[in-house]
Structure formats: C-alpha cells, structure tokens
Amino acid sequence: MLNETHDPALRSWVASANSAGTDFPIQNLPFASFRRQGSDEAFRGGVAIGDQILDLAAVARTGMFSGDAGQAVQAGAQPRLNDLMAQGAPVWSALRLALSRALREGAAEQAALKDCLVPQAQAEYGVPARIGDYTDFYTSVHHATNIGRLFRPDNPLLPNYKWVPIGYHGRASSIGVSGQRFRRPVGQTMPPGATQPSFGPCKRLDIELELGIFVGTGNEPGDPVSMAQAEDHVFGICLLNDWSARDIQAWEYQPLGPFLSKNFATTISPWIVTLEALAPYRVAFERPADDPQPLPYLDSEANRRQGAFDIQLQVGLQTHRMREAGQGDASICRTSYRHAYWTVAQMVTHHTVNGCNLQPGDLFGSGTLSGPTLDQAGALIELTAGGKNPLQLPGGESRTFLEDGDSVVLRGWCEKPGAARIGFGECRGTVLPARA
Numbered sequence: 001m002l003n004e005t006h007d008p009a010l011r012s013w014v015a016s017a018n019s020a021g022t023d024f025p026i027q028n029l030p031f032a033s034f035r036r037q038g039s040d041e042a043f044r045g046g047v048a049i050g051d052q053i054l055d056l057a058a059v060a061r062t063g064m065f066s067g068d069a070g071q072a073v074q075a076g077a078q079p080r081l082n083d084l085m086a087q088g089a090p091v092w093s094a095l096r097l098a099l100s101r102a103l104r105e106g107a108a109e110q111a112a113l114k115d116c117l118v119p120q121a122q123a124e125y126g127v128p129a130r131i132g133d134y135t136d137f138y139t140s141v142h143h144a145t146n147i148g149r150l151f152r153p154d155n156p157l158l159p160n161y162k163w164v165p166i167g168y169h170g171r172a173s174s175i176g177v178s179g180q181r182f183r184r185p186v187g188q189t190m191p192p193g194a195t196q197p198s199f200g201p202c203k204r205l206d207i208e209l210e211l212g213i214f215v216g217t218g219n220e221p222g223d224p225v226s227m228a229q230a231e232d233h234v235f236g237i238c239l240l241n242d243w244s245a246r247d248i249q250a251w252e253y254q255p256l257g258p259f260l261s262k263n264f265a266t267t268i269s270p271w272i273v274t275l276e277a278l279a280p281y282r283v284a285f286e287r288p289a290d291d292p293q294p295l296p297y298l299d300s301e302a303n304r305r306q307g308a309f310d311i312q313l314q315v316g317l318q319t320h321r322m323r324e325a326g327q328g329d330a331s332i333c334r335t336s337y338r339h340a341y342w343t344v345a346q347m348v349t350h351h352t353v354n355g356c357n358l359q360p361g362d363l364f365g366s367g368t369l370s371g372p373t374l375d376q377a378g379a380l381i382e383l384t385a386g387g388k389n390p391l392q393l394p395g396g397e398s399r400t401f402l403e404d405g406d407s408v409v410l411r412g413w414c415e416k417p418g419a420a421r422i423g424f425g426e427c428r429g430t431v432l433p434a435r436a
C-alpha cells in the first residue's frame with residue numbers, strides 16, 4: 001500500500017510544505033474546489049501544498065502532464081470534483097504520483113508550476129462536489145450507547161446495532177463548506193411534562209463530530225459492491241459537523257428517524273484527503289471477542305488487518321465573547337476515528353448490498369465519532385450528560401448547548417513515528433440567531 005509518495009523524507013520546493021506541523025506536506029496532497037476570495041472567477045479543483053493551492057485549471061493549461069495524470073488534471077480543473085471522482089483509483093493514484101514528483105525539491109516542473117500557485121489565505125472554497133445523495137451513518141458504538149442511555153436507561157443499545165451499520169438518508173442541499181453561518185432552526189418540541197408541543201427556536205442546538213466520506217466511482221443499480229472492491233469506490237475523507245437540534249429531534253424522530261432536526265445545515269471541511277494519503281495510518285479493525293463478528297458479506301481479511309484509520313480528531317468551541325476578546329477556540333473533545341465500530345469499507349458494502357447505486361460525489365457521514373471515555377465524546381449532549389453538567393470554558397463562560405454567536409471548529413490530523421504528519425485543515429461553522 002505504501003509507495004514513494006509516502007516517503008517521510010520527501011521535501012517540496014514549496015517551502016511552507018516542509019515546516020513541522022503543517023497539515024499539507026507533500027505526502028498529503030488533498031483536493032478542494034476553490035477560487036480567489038471576492039472574485040468572480042470560476043471555481044476549480046486545487047491541491048493543497050503547504051500554505052498554497054496548486055490550481056488544477058492552471059496546471060491543465062500548461063499541458064505538462066499526459067496519460068492518466070493528464071486526464072485527471074483535466075477532470076480536476078472543473079468547478080466541482082465529480083468528474084475526477086468518477087475516474088477511479090488508478091487515475092487518482094497516477095495524479096498523486098505525478099504531483100508528488102513535480103512538487104519535490106529539484107523538480108524540473110518547478111518553473112512552470114510556481115505560476116500555478118494561489119495562497120490559501122487569498123482563497124475561498126466551494127462544496128467540493130455536486131452531492132447527489134448524503135447518507136449519515138451511526139458507526140460509533142460509544143455514541144450509540146451514550147445517546148441510547150439518555151433515552152432508554154435500561155436498554156441503551158438496540159439489538160440491531162452490533163449487526164447492522166445503521167444509517168439514514170440525509171439532506172444534500174444544506175451541506176455547506178467551512179465558514180458556513182446558519183440561523184438557529186425553529187420547530188416543534190415537546191417540553192418535559194407538557195401535554196402539547198410548543199413552537200419556537202431550538203433550545204438544545206448541538207454538534208456532531210464526524211468524518212465525511214466522498215464516493216468516487218459509483219455502481220450500477222442492482223450491482224452490490226463487495227468488501228474486496230469497497231475502498232476502490234472511495235475518493236477520500238473530510239471533516240463533517242452534523243449540527244443537530246436535540247429538542248426537535250427528540251419529538252420528531254420516531255418512527256422514521258431524524259428529519260428537521262438535522263437537515264437545516266451540515267458543514268464539511270474544504271479539503272478531501274485521499275485514502276492513498278491515509279495509507280500509513282491504517283490500523284486493524286478489531287471487535288471485542290464476545291461481540292458478534294460481522295456477517296460474511298461485511299467481513300474480509302484485508303478489513304480485519306487494516307480497515308480502520310487512526311485519524312486524530314478535535315473539537316474547538318469559540319463563543320462570541322471569546323472571539324471579541326481575541327481568544328481562540330477552546331478544546332472540548334479529543335478522540336480518534338480508530339474507535340469506530342464499522343469501517344469505511346463496511347459502510348460502502350452495506351449501503352449497496354440491496355442493489356442501491358452510489359454515484360460519484362455522494363457523501364457519507366460516519367456518525368458522531370465518540371471514543372470510549374467521556375472526554376472523547378463528539379457531541380454536547382454526551383459531554384454535558386444531556387445538559388445536566390455544563391462545560392466550563394476559559395474566560396468563565398459555560399455551555400450546555402450552543403448559544404447564538406458560537407463557532408465550532410473541527411480539526412483532524414494523523415501522526416506517528418516513521419510517517420509524515422498530514423492534516424485535514426479545519427471545518428468551522430457559526431450559529432446565527434433564529435429568524436425573528
């Protein structure tokens with residue numbers, strides 16, 4: 001799985017890509033859709049390198065790449081990345097190799113490529129794909145148990161959980177990119193002890209720390225994707241905040257699941273990190289021996305050996321007052337994707353086993369990625385025990401659920417000895433007051 005593009009000794013002629021702690025060294029090379037801030041330029045694909053973006057439309061005009069890499073650059077020059085996503089894993093890999101070689105110190109392409117760079121500080125981002133369908137899974141057993149305990153103290157985990165990768169079909173139209181600002185939703189809630197619902201602004205607005213999984217090549221209707229093929233259909237992974245109105249959710253969710261409590265906004269990071277870039281950070285998928293093992297269609301030797309990813313995750317909260325005081329966000333959660341109960345491959349295979357077709361640019365949410373301990377919980381409803389234990393913030397404020405003006409920042413990165421540290425950038429969103 002590892003190749004020359006993962007070599008931790010590689011350095012780029014883009015100097016900022018070599019600085020310790022950068023999210024975007026030459027070993028990462030994630031994709032986004034961008035243009036210059038405040039311009040009327042067309043959006044086009046770009047690749048992060050240090051604090052710069054390599055503009056794929058500009059690279060396409062140089063004509064310097066041919067074959068699969070040239071075809072990938074042409075597809076990546078489009079406003080959204082669906083065409084690139086449709087090309088398939090060998091083409092994505094050919095582009096990664098060509099870019100890795102052309103961005104290395106001493107590369108002959110430096111003279112031509114340096115004119116294709118745009119500073120990230122001058123960019124604005126778009127949603128990276130036309131997302132046809134969005135599916136939100138529920139792959140953290142710790143989240144499912146914590147939430148279940150709040151609703152059903154005697155029976156926190158429903159009997160299907162350890163057998164079926166649970167999910168629901170979400171809403172694609174309200175997915176926005178980092179920087180998204182949205183109004184607090186209004187809706188129906190049933191206050192405790194009341195006999196009829198009230199209507200008004202959500203009082204329990206929450207976050208969900210998730211990863212987004214972008215589908216690359218699709219499958220034909222009726223043509224399931226096996227575990228052996230599943231990862232070939234995945235373009236890459238981003239950060240995803242599934243904002244949730246818990247009071248609306250509690251009243252509306254039975255029997256069909258979340259609806260207006262979820263579909264008002266979902267925020268993703270602009271950068272999609274490819275599975276190839278994440279290869280050094282694969283880890284074994286492990287099930288406790290006394291848990292049910294996956295049914296054969298959800299099992300494979302490769303999945304057991306290396307189907308999970310050790311992606312470090314963090315949630316930061318910055319209140320309006322903190323922002324006014326020039327104070328950065330405060331960390332409220334730290335965890336890793338390795339604790340998920342189901343893998344990316346299992347999500348793809350389960351989603352298609354009934355014949356459902358996926359299309360390039362479809363998006364999966366992983367579900368809230370809570371880890372095994374309370375400080376690793378990826379939602380306020382868990383961190384505050386359903387609003388009973390407020391979080392204390394530096395500066396003296398506290399929070400149970402989000403207040404107007406609060407910003408939430410998700411961050412993700414991978415690091416370990418012997419591999420280059422790579423990151424996901426950030427996924428930021430801000431709550432505005434409800435419409436009067």
Ligand code: MN
Pocket residue numbers: 136137208210242365367368
């Ligand atoms: Mn969710």
